[in-house]
Amino acid sequence: MSIVNKIKPLIVKALQDIYGQQFQETDLTINLTKPEFEGDYTLVLFSFVKQLKKSPEQLGNEIGEYLIKNNPDLFSSFNVIKGFLNLVVTNNYWINFLQTSYTNKELGYQPANKHKVIVEYSSPNTNKPLHLGHLRNNFLGWSVAEILKTTGHTVYKTAIMNDRGIHICKSMVTWQLFGEDKTPESEGIKGDHFVGDYYVLFGQEHKKQAELLIADGMSKEEAEKNTPIMLAAQKMLLDWENGDPEVKALWQKMNGWVYEGFNETYKKIGSDFDKNYFESETYLLGKEFVEDGLKKGVFYKKEDGSVWIDLTADGLDEKIVQRKDGTSVYITQDLGLADKKFEEFKYDQSIYVIADEQNYHMKVLKLILQKLGKPYADGIYHLSYGMVELPSGRMKTREGTVVDADDMIEELKKVAREKTEELGKVKDFNPGELNELYDTIALGALKFFLLRVDPKKRMIFNPEESIDFHGFTGPFVQYTHARIKSILRKEQGTRYKVQEGTSGLLLKEKELIVLLEQYPITIEQALQEHNPSLLAIYAFNVAKTFNTFYTEHSVMNAESEEKKQLRLQMSELTANVIASAMGLMGIKVPERM
């Protein structure tokens, strides 16, 4: 257990014993002590002043003395400054922690519990290749799943392939018209890109045709609905729904191309799924929900036959759940899919990794399921993340302003290669090892970049500035790891126990150990908040702190053999923690770079 979690009950007990008042651990504010003061952890005293009717100084002194008297193994001294009680933790505690942890590669892991969690992420449309926004989604979903696993949950990863609908038909119809039987193979283009090109071409063609109609006197709105190519796409959608064998065959062929491309990209970025759902197979689900809802009086039917739910009492709007022609809408499909997923996985929690533009939709989804009394409704959690934007604004496929995922990775690999060759530190690597290293660095940079920001916030991606391997980046952390490994390779002799107490801790040594000790609570916090950026920030701080420590104090040429042992242990623990934290984000760390 981490030190903060040990301190809290001790203070609660102190308050009880000294003042006879009961406080909760959540009433306490405990922070890391600011570096300019003496101490490791600080209790903020102001909040007790009113209730205990004593000055902060008096409170601080009384609590401090009590803690030291009763826990001499944990606290060595204290001081009170203004309303802050600064506690100094004993060197023994830190040295003990180090010695019991430095070989533990599962630091922060929690034992298995009974909770089953399903994480739905990625969920692409099968009419165009993945872009930067998808990558944020993929990295986030994968990382959150990994954090859940580490903390003892049973996790299933799923995706829903949006493989049907008018957008798919747009690519199909355009390929039929202009494709000349070309294939990804014949053109040497990755399948998803190949299909995506026809989707873009549709947009161009549609625009051209609309302009002709407008020139003939049609209004803009009318024209956009009635271009020949748009009408063809709509007809194709109907044919698809009616099971037209030719259309279905074309659909299968083109989706097959896309999946081939997706699989290649997924493999490269390390996304994996326990189960894929396909909208083409689930879009008719949810019909029985309409019946059920009507029976329960949750839904109501309008005169024209359409079915609605009134959510105005919950501050939302009226929402349609079935069209007057009896076909279901998006939300109804999602109701059905939620049910299906529960049937198959019996989950306790179902996390949907979906962009924040769907906040309203997800709120409605959960609310409807709750109103229908579904037992799994409360376990639904929308992990809402902000969109990735360019300095010029939102990415738009039709305007060709998207940053393509595959292109981005290749670009980063190129920079990784150039930089590596320039530095010339791994000249003995064979081509296979080099390629692996470039992958590690490029994906490390990309994943770190997209995960280091709070998921809830939208982020701006500047293509020029973002390809940076310095500072708050993945490669910076990876580099620190490689340097530590280099030291450890040179000192493979047996480690031995450092004598407790006889070894004082220098400022920089202690700073690093205190930080390393916080790894488990950092994981816990990332879990609670569904927020991998905490791990990115933490890993960066560990690397930075190690670098500072390492420039000031030699490991191999330490002042004494005991110091050398201590620092070797610190180095090993740092490397393990970095590898672990990065691993939770799906980022590999190299032995050399």
Next chain:
RNA sequence: GGCCCGGUAGUUCAAUGGAUAGAAUAGAAGUUUCCUAAACUUUAGAUACAAGUUCGAUUCUUGUCCGGGCUACCA
């Protein structure tokens, strides 16, 4: 119009109501006989505006201004 987010150094991001608002990058100045300089050190620079609650507000409340999203019998 209604509802929901957001506004912090030039830029990209931090900060459970707590001490002098932290980083990174760009800028300026330095560090290589010594464990990998993809590193390190020093320096300068910010809470949109106005009220309110509080011992204390970047954080909570209200208003104003500025961005973004949602508000389809599209998905």
